[in-house]
Amino acid sequence: xxxxxxxxxxxxxxxxAFWGVSLWALTRTLRQESRKVDIxxxxxxxxxxxxxxxxxxxxxxxxHPNDPLADRARSQYNECVDVVTQTDRHFYDxxxxxxxxxxxx
Amino acid sequence: xxxTSPKTARDEWGTRFGFLMAMIGGMVGAGNIWRFPYVMGDxxxxxxxxxxxxxxxxxxxxxxxxxVALGRYTNKGVIGAFRDVVGRGGMVGFGVVVLLVNIAxxxxxxxxxxxxxxYAVHSLLFTFTAPGFEAQAFMDSFFANPALMIALHxxxxxxxAAILALGIRRGVERIVVYAVPALVISLVIxxxxxxxxxxxxxxxxxxxxxxxxxxxxxxxxxxALGQALFSTGLGWGIALTVGSYxxxxxxxxxxxxxxxxxxxxxxxxxxxLAIFPVVFAVGVEPxxxxxxxxxxxxxxxxEIPLGGLVAILFFAGFFLATFTSGxxxxxxxxxxxSEETRLSRTQTVLAVCGGIWLLGLPSxxxxxxxxxxxxxxxxxxLPxxxLAIIGVIGWVLGPERLRVLTVxxxxxxxxxxxxxxxxxxxxxTVMLFIMAYFAWENFREPEMIAGxxxxxxxxxxxxxxxxxxxxxxxxxxxxxxxxxxx
Numbered sequence: 001x002x003x004x005x006x007x008x009x010x011x012x013x014x015x016x017a018f019w020g021v022s023l024w025a026l027t028r029t030l031r032q033e034s035r036k037v038d039i040x041x042x043x044x045x046x047x048x049x050x051x052x053x054x055x056x057x058x059x060x061x062x063x064h065p066n067d068p069l070a071d072r073a074r075s076q077y078n079e080c081v082d083v084v085t086q087t088d089r090h091f092y093d094x095x096x097x098x099x100x101x102x103x104x105x
Numbered sequence: 106x107x108x109t110s111p112k113t114a115r116d117e118w119g120t121r122f123g124f125l126m127a128m129i130g131g132m133v134g135a136g137n138i139w140r141f142p143y144v145m146g147d148x149x150x151x152x153x154x155x156x157x158x159x160x161x162x163x164x165x166x167x168x169x170x171x172x173v174a175l176g177r178y179t180n181k182g183v184i185g186a187f188r189d190v191v192g193r194g195g196m197v198g199f200g201v202v203v204l205l206v207n208i209a210x211x212x213x214x215x216x217x218x219x220x221x222x223x224y225a226v227h228s229l230l231f232t233f234t235a236p237g238f239e240a241q242a243f244m245d246s247f248f249a250n251p252a253l254m255i256a257l258h259x260x261x262x263x264x265x266a267a268i269l270a271l272g273i274r275r276g277v278e279r280i281v282v283y284a285v286p287a288l289v290i291s292l293v294i295x296x297x298x299x300x301x302x303x304x305x306x307x308x309x310x311x312x313x314x315x316x317x318x319x320x321x322x323x324x325x326x327x328x329a330l331g332q333a334l335f336s337t338g339l340g341w342g343i344a345l346t347v348g349s350y351x352x353x354x355x356x357x358x359x360x361x362x363x364x365x366x367x368x369x370x371x372x373x374x375x376x377x378l379a380i381f382p383v384v385f386a387v388g389v390e391p392x393x394x395x396x397x398x399x400x401x402x403x404x405x406x407x408e409i410p411l412g413g414l415v416a417i418l419f420f421a422g423f424f425l426a427t428f429t430s431g432x433x434x435x436x437x438x439x440x441x442x443s444e445e446t447r448l449s450r451t452q453t454v455l456a457v458c459g460g461i462w463l464l465g466l467p468s469x470x471x472x473x474x475x476x477x478x479x480x481x482x483x484x485x486x487l488p489x490x491x492l493a494i495i496g497v498i499g500w501v502l503g504p505e506r507l508r509v510l511t512v513x514x515x516x517x518x519x520x521x522x523x524x525x526x527x528x529x530x531x532x533x534t535v536m537l538f539i540m541a542y543f544a545w546e547n548f549r550e551p552e553m554i555a556g557x558x559x560x561x562x563x564x565x566x567x568x569x570x571x572x573x574x575x576x577x578x579x580x581x582x583x584x585x586x587x588x589x590x591x
Contacts, residue, residue, distance in 0.1 A: 001306045004314075010151035011313045017158055018371040025364035026125065029356060032517050033121040036354050046354055053513035060509045068586045069506055076510065 192585020
């Protein structure tokens with residue numbers, strides 16, 4: 001029995017949507033792990049937020065200054081700012097302009 | 106060594122790969138192998154795939170991100186995680202609900218692992234390709250032998266205890282980094298064998314043929330919903346527990362969410378390609394559950410070239426799939442009980458595995474008991490656990506807090522604010538719908554009544570236990586972080 005183009009197309013789509021995405025995620029996360037290990041062999045700390053995520057964290061802290069978790073959030077924010085400004089190698093893509101704009105809270 | 110000596114620093118995954126394989130190993134179980142292929146073929150093939158994929162990205166991927174993140178945020182097992190969020194008191198009892206559901210789940214899952222072990226051993230003995238072998242009679246005599254069932258249940262729980270006693274890195278991780286790839290390799294080889302058989306294309310047409318009318322049928326979406334939620338193990342405490350052992354700079358959303366949900370479903374797709382081409386090539390009626398694995402497929406092996414070796418690959422893979430799930434399901438209880446008591450890890454493992462062994466005896470003795478419990482906990486117990494975990498994140502901790510503090514910290518992909526309403530509204534609503542739907546479908550049936558008892562009694566028992574326990578403890582720490590306002 002010859003398979004129709006529709007069946008073959010769905011088979012290809014399914015393999016791409018499942019195995020394609022899985023292998024992409026596996027490869028990406030293992031490569032990121034290698035980069036993190038590489039960075040941590042040169043320095044003892046690493047940036048923990050991307051520029052976008054750190055900006056969101058700052059916005060949340062400013063919007064919720066009295067939240068029970070605000071101190072923890074501030075500590076995480078400042079830790080990332082310190083690492084980004086004090087180390088040469090970063091995991092996330094920080095431009096010089098991004099770094100110059102950073103301020104501790 | 107004193108039983109009450111201070112506990113050493115918390116264990117961590119040794120490698121990123123170990124964490125990922127633990128997530129996959131925990132989530133891939135019997136359902137991926139013996140349920141998914143038939144459900145897919147029976148619900149419109151390609152149409153089901155589209156519905157399933159949509160629900161995976163809408164519910165399972167964000168939900169798993171949240172559950173892993175809660176474990177990572179608290180670095181604790183289920184009860185400790187609930188306490189960190191809701192503060193001391195009876196409400197911590199919802200963590201007990203998750204624990205009780207896991208123990209109940211494992212009590213009937215262990216005998217099922219025993220079945221796969223039995224068939225794996227017989228595949229190695231080439232029983233299924235021996236002259237005069239009768240699949241149905243073989244299965245019937247096996248299920249009619251309670252002593253053998255109990256012996257297998259004992260071997261399974263003993264093996265799980267031996268591995269868990271070694272700890273996270275030396276025990277669980279060492280097993281899953283080999284078991285999960287071995288499962289994938291065995292299914293790939295079986296798929297290649299199946300796809301090269303004459304007549305295999307009919308199996309492909311059955312499962313991947315697109316019947317678009319199914320896309321607008323509610324049954325298709327219900328089936329896809331059940332598969333997306335139950336197959337990925339969302340909200341059972343496994344992802345929370347595995348996430349609690351993440352290392353300082355590990356990512357949550359890419360590995361714990363996208364890879365886990367899509368990866369474990371990929372194994373179900375692979376199982377489809379491994380099983381149905383073979384079944385159709387030989388002309389055996391497609392089926393699901395024990396009928397597929399222990400009758401249809403077993404009838405197929407003698408009919409195909411190298412069938413004995415294919416049987417070994419299939420049953421070894423099937424056993425690994427169920428065994429690694431059992432390992433991680435039991436770890437949920439071991440982690441929590443170890444944290445909440447003064448028992449050492451070894452003592453906890455013995456207590457938890459001994460308790461599960463005892464509770465599993467009725468299911469090992471009678472498949473009717475096993476089927477009953479599977480139905481009750483599958484339809485109401487597990488959704489209740491999911492509702493407890495996602496509910497505490499969505500309505501107490503708050504998804505926005507978790508997103509900015511943990512999900513996007515060290516993340517491999519950025520998660521935007523679209524994630525918040527999915528956690529707060531969509532997943533809890535879906536879980537409530539599922540419980541109500543199954544209650545309606547089985548109205549006044551004994552299973553439905555038992556399910557309602559689980560829904561009412563488990564939270565009450567959890568609340569009562571934790572009210573009592575927390576009242577006796579020092580209350581100077583942990584005030585909880587209620588009031589998530591997003």
